[in-house]
Amino acid sequence: MEFDIAKWLNGKKTDTVLLEHVGDFTSDYIDSVLPSMENQLDGVSDGVRKKVFHIFVECIQNLYHHIEPISSLKDDFGSDRIGAILLVKDGDGCRITTGNFIKKEKEQFLQKKIDQLNTLSPDEVKRLYRETINNSAFSEKGGAGIGMIDMARKTGNKLNYKFYPVKGDSNILFYSFDVLIN
Amino acid sequence: MEKITIEESSKTPFISMDPEKGLIEIKGRSIPENSLEFYKPLIEWLSEYSENELKATQVKIKLEYFNTSSSKCILDIFKRLEVMYRKGWTVEIFWYYDEDDEDMYESGEDYQSILTCPISLVENKTF
Numbered sequence: 001m002e003f004d005i006a007k008w009l010n011g012k013k014t015d016t017v018l019l020e021h022v023g024d025f026t027s028d029y030i031d032s033v034l035p036s037m038e039n040q041l042d043g044v045s046d047g048v049r050k051k052v053f054h055i056f057v058e059c060i061q062n063l064y065h066h067i068e069p070i071s072s073l074k075d076d077f078g079s080d081r082i083g084a085i086l087l088v089k090d091g092d093g094c095r096i097t098t099g100n101f102i103k104k105e106k107e108q109f110l111q112k113k114i115d116q117l118n119t120l121s122p123d124e125v126k127r128l129y130r131e132t133i134n135n136s137a138f139s140e141k142g143g144a145g146i147g148m149i150d151m152a153r154k155t156g157n158k159l160n161y162k163f164y165p166v167k168g169d170s171n172i173l174f175y176s177f178d179v180l181i182n
Numbered sequence: 183m184e185k186i187t188i189e190e191s192s193k194t195p196f197i198s199m200d201p202e203k204g205l206i207e208i209k210g211r212s213i214p215e216n217s218l219e220f221y222k223p224l225i226e227w228l229s230e231y232s233e234n235e236l237k238a239t240q241v242k243i244k245l246e247y248f249n250t251s252s253s254k255c256i257l258d259i260f261k262r263l264e265v266m267y268r269k270g271w272t273v274e275i276f277w278y279y280d281e282d283d284e285d286m287y288e289s290g291e292d293y294q295s296i297l298t299c300p301i302s303l304v305e306n307k308t309f
Contacts, residue, residue, distance in 0.1 A: 027215055031192060046282065050247075054285070057213050057249050064215050126288075133254055134296045146250045154285060 002167035003174045005099065009084055012097045012178070016089035024079040025063040033060070037087065044094060051154055051181050052087070052094045058147045059098050059179070060085055068101045068172065093182025102175045107163055110175065113145040114159050117152045125153045155181050183234070186227055194220055195245065199227055204239040207309075212245055212252035221255035228262040236271055239263065242309050244278035245286065253289065260297055267299035275301040278309055 005022055013020075018040040021033065037056060041049045069080040083100035102110075120128065129149045136146070152159055157180045164174040183201045190196040195210035214220045241263065248256070260275065267273040277290035290303040 030215065034192070047284075050283065051285065054247055054249075057247065061213075061215055061249060061251075130292055130295055133250075133257055133292070146254070150250045150253075 003101075003164060005082070005084055005174075008099060008164070008174070008176065009086060009097075012086055012088070012176075014088040014090055014095075017086065018089065018094070019087040020085070022082065022084045023077060024081045025060060025067065025083055025085075027064070030060055030064060040087070041094075044089075045092075048093055048181055052096070055151050055154060055179060055181055056085075056087065056096055058151060059096050059177075062147055063098055063100055066100060066102065068103055070101050070169075070172065090180060091182060093180060095178060095180045097176070097178045099174060099176045101166070101172050104171050104173050106175075107173055110161065111163075113148060114161050117145075117148060118158045120152070122153070122156055125149060129153055151179050155179055157182070183227075183230055186223065197224065199224065199231075201231055201234070204237045206239070206241045208241075208243040208245070208256075209309075210244075210246060212248040212256070214249075214252070217249065217251035217255045221252075221259070225255075225258060225262065228259065232262065232266050232269075236269075238272040239266065239274070241273075241275045242278065243276065244306075244309055248289075257293065257296065260293055260299070260301075264297050264299045273299050275299065276304050276309070277301055278304045278306050281305050 009020065009022065019033070019037055034057070038053060041052055044052065063083040063085060067081045067083045070082065071080050073082045074080045084098065086097040088095050117125065129146070132146050132149055148159060160178040162176045164176065166172045166174055185201060186197060186199040188194070188197040190210040193211060193214045195208050195212045198205070198207040243256070263273050263275065277293065279286035279290060287303060290301065294301045
């Protein structure tokens with residue numbers, strides 16, 4: 001099983017990295033990182049800061065719920081649940097990048113969901129959000145894509161993603177996701 | 183039935199549900215990883231409360247942040263209240279937001295668009 005997370009992450013960095021983490025995303029880790037992440041946003045304008053925090057919480061909790069455990073990672077990382085999050089300054093705003101291993105069978109759902117969202121106007125995204133929250137049954141882990149709809153709505157930007165093959169395991173992909181908040 | 187009071191934590195809001203006063207207050211951040219688990223006792227409390235004799239009920243809610251799973255749980259709470267409203271209870275929901283917090287204002291509008299019971303959007307720092 002092989003995918004070079006460090007190389008992928010380096011390709012995502014700008015000159016100003018506000019926060020990065022590669023490893024497990026436990027509830028305790030999330031508890032510890034949120035206050036320091038808020039401090040990092042001191043120089044960011046008020047309107048953007050609140051949105052960044054909100055979307056950061058959605059992204060990090062997506063990792064908490066959706067990382068696919070890979071047993072062969074345990075030796076290198078001390079855990080089999082490995083994901084990555086990166087917060088950088090990008091122009092006047094901030095970009096959040098996440099990466100995690102997923103089962104290949106989830107590729108189609110994610111691709112379809114994000115591609116569809118990216119075609120919608122702001123009003124259509126708003127309507128979809130309201131319909132989804134009202135009518136869809138979703139579990140703690142999500143399932144209706146409400147988190148992504150919320151990100152598209154709050155940022156007004158297209159969501160970017162890419163799936164990378166993982167050498168030696170054709171059932172696993174590395175899912176890279178970016179959202180710009182400006 | 184008993185009053186519920188839950189103190190605020192870094193990821194969960196202050197909650198007060200007072201059956202005597204008919205007053206429910208929710209205040210702070212609601213960003214737990216497991217929202218369903220957090221809100222379950224509140225939903226159960228409301229089920230029992232709605233079995234009581236008719237009472238005027240006020241809900242005051244002021245959130246700084248809430249994640250999408252909390253937004254669904256809050257809608258579930260509001261839907262319980264809407265059932266009471268349709269049965270003839272006086273139910274008023276006050277959704278507080280900061281002046282410059284457009285997203286929180288829009289969230290209030292989302293709930294207004296979904297529900298028929300009255301939700302007032304109140305621009306205010308505190309309640």
